[in-house]
Amino acid sequence: xxxxxxxxxxxxxxxxxxxxxxxxxxxxxxxxxxxxxxxxxxxxxxxxxxxxxxxxxxxxxxxxxxxxxxxxxxxxxxxxxxxxxxxxxxxxxxxxxxxxxxxxxxxxxxxxxxxxxxxxxxxxxxxxxxxxxxxxxxxxxxxxxxxxxxxxxxxxxxxxxxxxxxxxxxxxxxxxxxxxxxxxxxxxxxxxxxxxxxxxxxxxxxxxxxxxxxxxxxxxxxxxxxxxxxxxxxxxxxxxxxxxxxxxxxxxxxxxxxxxxxxxxxxxxxxxxxxxxxxxxxxxxxxxxxxxxxxxxxxxxxxxxxxxxxxxxxxxxxxxxxxxxxxxxxxxxxxxxxxxxxxxxxxxxxxxxxxxxxxxxxxxxxxxxxxxxxxxxxxxxxxxxxxxxxxxxxxxxxxxxxxxxxxxxxxxxxxx
Amino acid sequence: xxxxxxxxxxxxxxxxxxxxxxxxxxxxxxxxxxxxxxxxxxxxxxxxxxxxxxxxxxxxxxxxxxxxxxxxxxxxxxxxxxxxxxxxxxxxxxxxxxxxxxxxxxxxxxxxxxxxxxxxxxxxxxxxxxxxxxxxxxxxxxxxxxxxxxxxxxxxxxxxxxxxxxxxxxxxxxxxxxxxxxxx
Numbered sequence: 259x260x261x262x263x264x265x266x267x268x269x270x271x272x273x274x275x276x277x278x279x280x281x282x283x284x285x286x287x288x289x290x291x292x293x294x295x296x297x298x299x300x301x302x303x304x305x306x307x308x309x310x311x312x313x314x315x316x317x318x319x320x321x322x323x324x325x326x327x328x329x330x331x332x333x334x335x336x337x338x339x340x341x342x343x344x345x346x347x348x349x350x351x352x353x354x355x356x357x358x359x360x361x362x363x364x365x366x367x368x369x370x371x372x373x374x375x376x377x378x379x380x381x382x383x384x385x386x387x388x389x390x391x392x393x394x395x396x397x398x399x400x401x402x403x404x405x406x407x408x409x410x411x412x413x414x415x416x417x418x419x420x421x422x423x424x425x426x427x428x429x430x431x432x433x434x435x436x437x438x439x440x441x442x443x444x445x446x447x448x449x450x451x452x453x454x455x456x457x458x459x460x461x462x463x464x465x466x467x468x469x470x471x472x473x474x475x476x477x478x479x480x481x482x483x484x485x486x487x488x489x490x491x492x493x494x495x496x497x498x499x500x501x502x503x504x505x506x507x508x509x510x511x512x513x514x515x516x517x518x519x520x521x522x523x524x525x526x527x528x529x530x531x532x533x534x535x536x537x538x539x540x541x542x543x544x545x546x547x548x549x550x551x552x553x554x555x556x557x558x559x560x561x562x563x564x565x566x567x568x569x570x571x572x573x574x575x576x577x578x579x580x581x582x583x584x585x586x587x588x589x590x591x592x593x594x595x596x597x598x599x600x601x602x603x604x605x606x607x608x609x610x611x612x613x614x615x616x617x618x619x620x621x622x623x624x625x626x627x628x629x630x631x632x633x634x635x636x637x638x639x640x641x642x643x644x645x646x647x648x649x650x651x652x653x654x655x656x657x658x659x660x661x662x663x664x665x666x667x668x669x670x671x672x673x674x
Numbered sequence: 675x676x677x678x679x680x681x682x683x684x685x686x687x688x689x690x691x692x693x694x695x696x697x698x699x700x701x702x703x704x705x706x707x708x709x710x711x712x713x714x715x716x717x718x719x720x721x722x723x724x725x726x727x728x729x730x731x732x733x734x735x736x737x738x739x740x741x742x743x744x745x746x747x748x749x750x751x752x753x754x755x756x757x758x759x760x761x762x763x764x765x766x767x768x769x770x771x772x773x774x775x776x777x778x779x780x781x782x783x784x785x786x787x788x789x790x791x792x793x794x795x796x797x798x799x800x801x802x803x804x805x806x807x808x809x810x811x812x813x814x815x816x817x818x819x820x821x822x823x824x825x826x827x828x829x830x831x832x833x834x835x836x837x838x839x840x841x842x843x844x845x846x847x848x849x850x851x852x853x854x855x856x857x858x
Contacts, residue, residue, distance in 0.1 A: 344760045344799035382744040383800050383810060385817040418692040420700075421707055423742030426798070440699035440728060442741045458697050499803065501762040507804035543761050543799075575803075577762050591761045595798050601741075 261487065263475045263495050264468065265511045267355040276397055279358040285403055287478035288362050291369055293409050300370040300477055307481035308493040309473075313338055313429075313466030314541070314572045316492075316561040325453035326371050326461040334462040335368045335376040336438070337470055340422055340429040342381055344595060345542035345575030348497035348509050349467035353387050356471065357394060361417070363470035365404070366477055368415050371463055375416050379434050382423040391419050426599035430647050431464040433601065444603040445647040466573075468497055488514040492560035496571075500526045502578035503533070515563075519555040522578060533580040537664070540564055541572025543592045544652035546659035547585065568659065585664040586671050589656055590618045596653030607650030610641035614657060621671050631668045635661050678723040682708060686727060698729045702738055706745055711815035715746040743797075744812070751786045751793035753835060754812040755828075759796045762803035771807035772796065774825035791836055 267273040270282055279285070291300060305320030326333055337360070341349040352360050368376045380388040395417050398404045406414040425443045427433045432446035435457050456462020472494060476484045485493045492514040501507045504526035512521065518538060522528070529535050538554060539545035546569045548554050557563050564571040579588060597611035617634045620626045638654040645651050661668060679686055685708055686701075693700040705724045709716050716739055718732075725732040739745040757772045772783065776794060779787055786793040802808045805821035809828065820831065 341801050342799055345762045345803050346799075347801040347803050350801045381801075382742070383817055385815070386819075420692075421703065423703060423706070424744035424797075425742050437703070438700060439697065440702035440730070440738070442737060458694060501803035501806075502765040507766075509804070539761075575762075577765070577803075579765070583765065587764075588761060591759075591764055595760055598798055 261495075262511050263484070264352060264359075264471050264497055265356065265509065266359065273359075274355050274357055276358060276394070276401070283478075284358055285362055287474045288365050288369075288403065289409055291366055291477060292411055292413055297370050297372055300366060303477055303481050304370070304473065307472075307476040307484045308491070309469065309476060309484070310492065310561060311466060312468035312472075312496065312573065314343070314544075314570075316571065319465065319469055322453065322465075323367070323371055323463055325451070326463065327454060330454075330461050332375065332460060333371045333373040334457045334460060335364065335371060335373045336431075336434065336457060336462060336464045337364050337376070337378040338429065338431065338434060338464055338466050339378055339384065340381045340434060341384075341467070341573075342426040342429050343542035343544060343573055343575055344592075345501050345539065345577045346499050346573045347501075347575075348499050348573070350384070350387070351497075351509050352467055352471050353384065353391075357391065359474055360467055360471045361391075361394065361398065363473035364417065364465075365415060366473045367463060367465060367470055369413065371461075372413075373463070374414050375418065377438060377457070378417065378419045379428070379438060380419060380421050381428070382421055385421065388419050388421050395419070425601070426595075427601040427647075427649055430649065433647070434464065435462070442601070444601045445649075447646075489558065489560050489562075491562055496559070496574050498559065499573075499575040500578070501575070502539075503530050503535075503580040503583065504528065504578045505530055512559075514560045515558040517556050517558055518550075518576070521559065521576060522555070526578070529578070529580045533582055535578065536581050536583060537579040537585065538569075539577040539579070539656070540574065541570045542575035542577065543595050544572060544648075544655055545569055545577070546655050547579075547588075547663055548659075549663050584670065585660045585667040586618070586622055589660045590615075590622050592656040593618050593653065596649065600649065600653070604646035604650065606641045606644040607646065607653065610637055610645075610650065611653050613637050614653070618657075621668055624671055624673060626672050628669070628672055630672075631661060631665065676723045676726055678705070678709065678720060679727060682712075690727075698727075699734075700728075702728045702730065702735055703742075706735075706739065707815055710745065714752075714814045715749050717747075744817075752791050752813065752839060753832070754793050754795065755809050755832075756795045756797040756800075756812065757783075757809040758798065758800045758802070758806065760799045760803075762799070763806035763808065766803075766806040768807040771823060771825060775828055778825060778829055791839065792832060 272278040309319045310316040420438050422428050428437045428443040430445050433443040437443040452462045488494045495511050496514050498510045506527040510525045535550040538548045548567050548569050593614045597615045600607045600611045602608045638657040641654050689701050689704045709720045721735040722732045725735045759768045783796045807823045808821040811818045
């Protein structure tokens, strides 16, 4: 764990204090960029690094930046700190313990697209963290790292915080923009994409906290250094949030391409009571359920291999299920989660999650006949490819994969 | 006269300055947080005041209060306990913990104790899955995380909180409580 790009606070005590961050080379990359580098140099370095968005979609970050048109101004950068996917708790650790590296990353992204105002959107539950960031932003402004005419140049940057109030859907980038603008957090029709018409109708980059926290490493030490770990198509490290039935849950920063087996059995120290592992959800509640076969356990966790197993890497929130878990109980949890968080904008999601919750409740309570399992599957399949945004689609992933791979768990609950 | 503007003119100005001048409706959520911090909930009257400042209708403000689960339009309990029972927490005993807590308090999830001091709600993922069972306590607009909980531990904390609320001087509860939930 010595080569950490992101969780550096685990090796450097007090890194969430500005003086200690500065002692450890903090904001040198920022000053160098603003005073000596052209914005395109930053974009090219990030493109060369192959960094892919860490919020879930895995889209190449440098490419995303280059979509902003140069004839429409101003540009905005928004940090997505709405971390809400069940099983994900990586951004919270960065925000609490390594906040300046994240801020430096946000600043570098802003300079790269020449944004003069950046917003950090915090989920409402991060109330305390957001207040600390207001103090840190004031501190950086007083120290001359933020504000007008930075380091005597023409470039100015202000960072603002905006606090959500308890809506998972606001992690979806267009719903997040709606929320900043003072509206219900409901997704927008795309196109136009935020790169062209984003915040306040202007070109906007939206990046996840972990994505941004990589930037001081990439721009400061070069793309080659970043590429020295990870795989060709998924370079760098990733924070894996490991939870569920493991002995040692927690965040583990590991090279992309590390196997599930190493994460679960070496770092997570195996399953509680040494029970038998049953299934893996690699991307939180939005995941497909992957049976924990030897092939699955030896699969490298990256953006290419996990889809080959029928799942997604997503934000790498790896939830572990063991033989003590009846998968139908788990599906009840995920369906209720999505029903609660459906924003109500589109009918397939709003009605579909409602009906799925009614059916799964009936199954779990032992009042169902066999037909209910197929009925649940039919409702889920009928929602697929019809929802307005990914939330509705994700609500069906666990349902469909669970019935496909673990039907016996549902049948065990039927009325005898 | 807009009481909110009169009483908090500096804060309101600061919030307005965070957004472009032609995008005033963006101030609705920060103002709702400001009001909730002050009053513990958002009254009709305050909704009208916010609407006036943001240049929107009071109905639009009310719809935002209704959409976001952390905003409350009624006073509710003094201490709102929100237990995460989502997938990852459930796998580590959160539901059993919630049941135990409810039976100790003699209420069901969604209910408030008779003295109006404590309510319990089930909520979904609070990004603390590795330290379950856990809850967040909402007191006014302040939120505290309490991780690695047992029913006994939570009850001890609640008793001390209630005792301090019944005493004349209200505690200034703004500390983030990590309860030993180290990330190492």
